[in-house]
Amino acid sequence: MTQHDQYLVGLELAGRKVVVVGGGQVAQRRISRLIASGALVEVVAPDVTPAVEGMASAREITWTPRRYAEGDLDGAWYALACTDDPEVNAAVGAEAECRRVFCVRADDGRLGTAVTPATGRYDGLTVGVLAKGAHRRSAAVRTALVEALQAGVVADSADPVLPGVALVGGGPGDPELITVRGRRLLSRAEVVVADRLGPRDLIEELGPDVEVIDASKIPYGRAMAQQRINELLVEHAKAGKFVVRLKGGDPFVYGRGFEEVQACTAAGVPVTVVPGITSAFAAPAVAGIPVSHRGVAHEIVVVSGHVAPDDPRSLVDWQALGRMRGTIVLMMAVERIAQFAAALIEYGRPADTPVGVIQDGTTRIQRTLRATLGTVAMRIKEQEISPPAIIVIGPVAGLSAEG
Known part of the structure; x- marks a missing residue:
């Protein structure tokens, strides 16, 4: 036959x-x-x-x-x-x-x-592969094609990129944890305004014709003013460029992302928001700390630690946090951890409450520290933990995969 x-x-x-x-x-x-x-x-x-x-x-x-x-x-x-x-x-x-x-x-x-056929979907496209019954071969080719589209290695459109801004959450640091859409838009960028906490390895993959602007903010050190970042986004978009604002984590989780959206909107610049995986949950996860667990924590509160509990600018109800029994995730809190721990203990949290500290979560230099609310400030100082670090407070920080 x-x-x-x-x-x-x-x-x-x-x-x-x-x-x-x-x-x-x-x-x-x-x-x-x-x-x-x-x-x-x-x-x-x-x-x-x-x-x-x-x-x-x-x-x-x-x-x-x-x-x-x-x-x-x-x-x-x-x-x-x-x-x-x-x-x-x-x-x-x-x-x-x-x-x-x-x-x-x-x-x-x-x-x-x-x-x-072995099929895969990508941004409205359906990719199908037939291999005369060699199912593993067709599946492998299908997967490779979809991954190439996701990474921007294969172009999915002949249309020119329209000027505007894409506000992309790059995830917690590991380049493989950026979203599919975020990576696709990054591959089409003409200008990239990048944070220090964004996935640095992806910047290295950009073509030589892509202008990369360093908008890093070093804790208690050099930092590009937010107003200047807003101006750069608008200036390049109005010059006819497609601009990607590459941020670490999720742009709307203590990332000032909405300020940048407001600036673009006020200037009449089209802006697209691409959510990212927030380090508040990703860093603990890769360190083996679940921020919730059945029968252990029914609440999760993510708190910014950029001002002390007694600072008049603070919007946090520390008394309420002290009465909580669930999980508190502190971001940007390394410098003031002694004050935060003292406030939580003062308002009801036991001093022996487990604490996990994850520095540079999901990256090659990740470090994890286990302590208690009463000892965490001392342990952070002893171990010379520095930003960026996520601090998890609550019974979940005492759990381990071994049970």
Whole structure:
């Protein structure tokens, strides 16, 4: 028998009946994408996975709880035979052949009239790869293509980049923890205004034609004024450039991101906000400290430590924090940790409350310190912990993976 190349095509299934025979793991994977396509999915199977049952309960699909019977493909545009019984799958394929309905045989793709390609989605694109049954090969190529699109190695648009500003949260420091959208926009930047805490390795990957402006703020040291940062964003965007403001963590979590949005908006410059993973939660996570845990903490409060508890500029209710039993995450608090610890103890937190300190979280030079509320100031001084560091206070800081 002559082997022909398969013809790759996109089916418009919205509002059209698709029959899936079988309700196991293979069917579950296929059904999710069919629902996303808008298909009217009908599942025929005596038993289904909990996930498929949940789809039926939510009325995303219709489930007929019995074995397949001839006639189940009546009115179908597409069919999938996903049972673990080859005879049933063959019967589904035979009915599909008679009705001229394309059918996928999950047990043996060569016996069907259609095959499901290895697919991936990226920003409105669907990438599909066929490899004549070499499933691992098609999956590997699919994954590589999607990752290349995410990293900007492969361009997804021929359109020129429009002037404006993208406010991108770069995550806690590890270059792999930036969001897919953030990395894509960074790859298209003409000007990058970068923070010290942004993912530095990604800056090194930028082309030589990209202008990089260092807008670092060194704690208690050199710092570019926020007003000047705002001016730079506006100036370059109005000069016709696409500007990425690359910030560490999430722009709206103590990052002055909204001030930059306001400045761009006031100047009539289009601005896009791309949230990032905040170091308040990421740094503890990679250090093995959960900020919440069942039966241990039902509340999480993230507090800025840039002013002391008795400073008239402070907006924090330290008395309320002292009465809390859950988790407190302190950011920018290394310099004043003795004052914060003393205030919490004064207002009710036990001195033996566990504390975790994570310096340079998610980076190659990460350091972790365990202490108590009564000893943390001394331990930070002894270990010469310096910013940037996240301080976690509460019972969760005393947990360990070993139990």
